[in-house]
Amino acid sequence: xxxxxxxxxxxxxxQKCEVLAKNRTRVVPGEGPEDxxxxxxxxxxxxxxxxxxxxxxxxxxxxxxxxLSSINLKRSQVYxxxxxxxxxxxxxxPLPSEIGxxxxxxxxxxxxxxxxxxxxxxxxxxxxxxxxxxxxxxxGTAQKRDNVIYYAMYHPAAALHQQSLRQVIQKDxxxxxxxxxxxxxxxxxxxxxxxxxxxED
Ligand code: SF4
Numbered sequence: 391x392x393x394x395x396x397x398x399x400x401x402x403x404x405q406k407c408e409v410l411a412k413n414r415t416r417v418v419p420g421e422g423p424e425d426x427x428x429x430x431x432x433x434x435x436x437x438x439x440x441x442x443x444x445x446x447x448x449x450x451x452x453x454x455x456x457x458l459s460s461i462n463l464k465r466s467q468v469y470x471x472x473x474x475x476x477x478x479x480x481x482x483x484p485l486p487s488e489i490g491x492x493x494x495x496x497x498x499x500x501x502x503x504x505x506x507x508x509x510x511x512x513x514x515x516x517x518x519x520x521x522x523x524x525x526x527x528x529x530g531t532a533q534k535r536d537n538v539i540y541y542a543m544y545h546p547a548a549a550l551h552q553q554s555l556r557q558v559i560q561k562d563x564x565x566x567x568x569x570x571x572x573x574x575x576x577x578x579x580x581x582x583x584x585x586x587x588x589x590e591d
Pocket of ligand 1 (some may be wrong): 408
């Protein structure tokens, strides 16, 4: 069995967060090809994801698929995961302890997939890779570190709650192909990869 499938099976048995493990219907480890060039990382499973055990399958997922299609990609060509793999009851925000507990799973996924680009969707995902930044300031911007492009975007669900963000998200998505095409000539950031940190709204 491929290493990534084995890892997802391991994640599906995880009980590290007692409350989340007790209340989930299904774990949502992530999905996509092991050799994906781009990895999209969202926040946490919602109701639909929890029911199906798949990431981004509700209304936000539909919008993500439209966004991917705008750059000629299908969801089956990219890897999609979340910062935490189990749905918080009532869709509350993930707790720092839950993000910390789940982080090693995400790190192992990144290690196996070794993507050329990591797109963070929303502030929780952004906070893992862009320390102390505000999403309203850095969305649509990229940093290259250790030959990986880190790119921050708003979460697609933000467009469902705030119509004015829809075009912003669409515009940010359209930058991805040229960033990938220019990957070789992008300068490496001076700072080392950031660790989990606090973020600003
Ligand atoms: S959120 Fe992550 S660490 Fe917590 S129980 Fe689910 S898989 Fe395990």
